[in-house]
Amino acid sequence: MGEIHDRIVAFVKLGNLFREIVHQDEVLETNDQIYLRDLIEKLNIAEQHNAWFTRENLNLALTNWADALTLPNIEKWLSNYQFAEKEPKTIAVIMAGNIPLVGFHDFICVLISGHRIAVKQSSNDMHLLPFIANYLEEIQPWFKGKITFHKDKLPQYDAVIATGSSNTARYFEYYFKGKPNIIRKNRNSVAILTGEETPEELFLLGKDIFTYYGLGCRSVSKLFVPQDYNFDTFFKAIYPYGEIINQNKYANNYDYNKAVYLMSLYDVLENGFLMLKEDQGYGSPIATLFYEYYSDQDSLKQKLITDREQLQCVVSKGWVENEIPFGKTQQPELWDYADHVDTLKFLIAL
The missing domain is CATH 3.40.605.10 (Aldehyde Dehydrogenase; Chain A, domain 1)
Known part of the structure; x- marks a missing residue:
């Protein structure tokens, strides 16, 4: 060898x-x-x-x-x-x-x-x-x-x-x-919010959302939020990422998807560089973040277990095993394997 x-x-x-x-x-x-x-x-x-x-x-x-x-x-x-x-x-x-x-x-x-x-x-x-x-x-x-x-x-x-x-x-x-x-x-990555996050934690979540323009499987493409979640706090915390709209390809995707949502009469929240759309899917388009409400912690945990084959990373604080801290999805370690399949173990066994 x-x-x-x-x-x-x-x-x-x-x-x-x-x-x-x-x-x-x-x-x-x-x-x-x-x-x-x-x-x-x-x-x-x-x-x-x-x-x-x-x-x-x-x-x-x-x-x-x-x-x-x-x-x-x-x-x-x-x-x-x-x-x-x-x-x-x-x-x-x-x-x-x-x-x-x-x-x-x-x-x-x-x-x-x-x-x-x-x-x-x-x-x-x-x-x-x-x-x-x-x-x-x-x-x-x-x-x-x-x-x-x-x-x-x-x-x-x-x-x-x-x-x-x-x-x-x-x-x-x-x-x-x-x-x-x-x-x-x-696969896609999600974040779980409780409404008790600090502005700093939400700012760090912005890194998970906007790094590589959201193109990676480790990029957060969906939020799970409690009923009556105040998105103003979230929008205020991620405001410093607003310059992303100056990237032409990102801006073109933002404009195109916004037009599609408007013509389809979808109820979308937006701040000039990111749109939030309520959707049960995981793979949101560029410049869009899906969100879904949850009513209790146990039912959400069960949903994440049921959908685990669709998920790469779960960003949260004290919710699930192997969760990733805010701001860390794009910094995997060598032992953090894609799809949770141990590539090196597979290769050594051949």
Whole structure:
């Protein structure tokens, strides 16, 4: 399986590279300056290619990964597993492209476990990962030949990790049924409010709502609120996020969805950059947040259990097991697995 320590050190160096690119205004004269310049170029290309990938969002993704890829963090993550020498398998990974580097955790899991990875990227997010692969190959020879990218047909593979919409997931489940697989569908995140939240807590909830423009599965797309909840308090607390409406694609979605709601005679609350619509669904459109009233704590807990396959994160304070604090949905740890499926355990068992 190769020396896992060497792979860990390589990912720590990658985290340091991310940290340096985010926390400096100009490229410093370091041993990594050529990589820094190359990464800046790739960030510029990614920003031009996808209007949702603003430099702020790209830097946020790099910052979160820099925070995750420290030696203590990686060692803590891997301490829960037993690694054994095995013949490496080829793992096909089909990635989404809704937020920058959204498939990077699968990428790390495959390589840390000692396997080869065959990547099929989304056309929306295809510029950063090849740079990362090249960087890893140059600083650690173990990675050479272990990472390949494919635009069309995948090569021969032993297992699959595929992320997509609920519709594509049905196709994935049929197409990959003969191989060990992890298939991920649409999921959304919710927050539970009681009316007793502080302005600071509601402000932090704004991070969970607006980060990456609400495009991630960890983005809060729905609120559960008690009867007679005062939304004025909520709107006042999130007012500082109002500049989001200056992003053209976000503004276009806001205007379009507002027009649809008005023509459909829906009763919608809005503040100029976010609309609140009472709806039992979970997947709200961009610039819209669904809300639903609850009458008692027990019935809401039961609903969340019943709908758990549709949920990624539950933001609350003292309500449910594995809840996430306000403002923390977009900062998962290495051991916070998508859809609560232990990817590394799956890979080690192959």
